Amino acid sequence: MSATLHVKVSAARMLTPLIRELTLSPAAGPLPAWSAGSHIQLHLPLAKRTARNAYSLTGNPGERSHYRIAVRLDEASRGGSRHLHQQLQVGDRLTISPPANLFALHAPARHHLLIAGGIGITPFMAHIAALEQRGASFDLHYAYRGGLSDAYLSDLSSRLGPHLHRYDARRGQRLNLAAVLSQQPLGSHVYTCGPQALLDGVREQARACGWPDSRVHREAFSAAAPGQPFRLQLARSGQTLEVAGEQSLLEALEAAGLDVPNLCRGGVCGQCVTRHLGGVIEHRDHFLAPPEQLEFLMPCVSRGCGQTLVLDL
Numbered sequence: 001m002s003a004t005l006h007v008k009v010s011a012a013r014m015l016t017p018l019i020r021e022l023t024l025s026p027a028a029g030p031l032p033a034w035s036a037g038s039h040i041q042l043h044l045p046l047a048k049r050t051a052r053n054a055y056s057l058t059g060n061p062g063e064r065s066h067y068r069i070a071v072r073l074d075e076a077s078r079g080g081s082r083h084l085h086q087q088l089q090v091g092d093r094l095t096i097s098p099p100a101n102l103f104a105l106h107a108p109a110r111h112h113l114l115i116a117g118g119i120g121i122t123p124f125m126a127h128i129a130a131l132e133q134r135g136a137s138f139d140l141h142y143a144y145r146g147g148l149s150d151a152y153l154s155d156l157s158s159r160l161g162p163h164l165h166r167y168d169a170r171r172g173q174r175l176n177l178a179a180v181l182s183q184q185p186l187g188s189h190v191y192t193c194g195p196q197a198l199l200d201g202v203r204e205q206a207r208a209c210g211w212p213d214s215r216v217h218r219e220a221f222s223a224a225a226p227g228q229p230f231r232l233q234l235a236r237s238g239q240t241l242e243v244a245g246e247q248s249l250l251e252a253l254e255a256a257g258l259d260v261p262n263l264c265r266g267g268v269c270g271q272c273v274t275r276h277l278g279g280v281i282e283h284r285d286h287f288l289a290p291p292e293q294l295e296f297l298m299p300c301v302s303r304g305c306g307q308t309l310v311l312d313l
């Protein structure tokens with residue numbers, strides 16, 4: 001089992017009507033150090049299951065006296081964000097997993113182009129602090145819905161001046177990816193966090209503009225979506241499990257006592273890869289190539305449908 005940390009909610013505030021910021025302080029001693037782009041997993045005791053949701057750390061990466069996250073309320077989610085918005089109070093205790101970084105800055109980049117969509121701003125709050133400390137060259141392009149998903153906008157506006165480029169969908173302002181990506185100095189790296197359509201758009205436009213893939217970095221912040229219940233069979237142990245509609249396959253395995261490696265819990269890091277042996281699978285990950293999906297699945301997001309799903313576990 002990976003190590004866990006115990007924290008308590010020491011402050012909470014609404015950044016917008018949809019986004020709640022939580023400050024988490026250690027139950028004892030300083031917290032582990034972390035680097036810009038890191039995320040933590042919150043272990044959330046919900047009514048029928050324990051959810052483990054990943055959230056980017058915001059703020060100053062040197063900070064060990066507390067961690068700070070911002071959570072967007074997603075009514076269509078499986079309950080994690082609702083719990084964090086509507087039930088979690090200042091003073092409550094939480095178990096978390098230590099920080100892991102899947103979205104680090106590329107140190108020698110000549111220029112850093114940061115592209116955020118809505119709640120995707122959160123890892124960039126730490127990136128920006130790190131880039132400012134280094135005196136590095138960067139620009140932030142921030143697409144949001146004014147008054148709803150524009151967290152930290154006034155802070156960024158006064159801090160970044162002309163290096164902040166704002167796109168408010170409510171005013172019809174659109175981010176022109178082709179124009180932005182074609183105007184960057186050679187040796188730039190681009191970082192994107194936000195909805196899948198934005199991540200895909202940046203990758204496609206970057207390729208069209210001749211950017212090498214090695215200079216295009218992305219972080220998806222999506223969590224597993226609910227689906228239909230299904231039955232699971234573990235070939236090695238002979239165990240049969242029922243996976244509820246609100247539960248991910250990974251959560252069902254964890255509830256049965258299996259320790260499956262994982263980092264992102266969103267189908268992008270590749271840590272939870274598992275061999276399947278039978279059944280029909282709804283692959284929802286962004287990691288496996290189609291030929292690999294014939295043999296493997298990512299249980300943090302993917303699900304069985306219809307027949308019993310058989311795993312090599």
Ligand code: FES
Binds near residue numbers: 266272273285
């Ligand atoms: S935990 Fe990252 S892909 Fe499953």
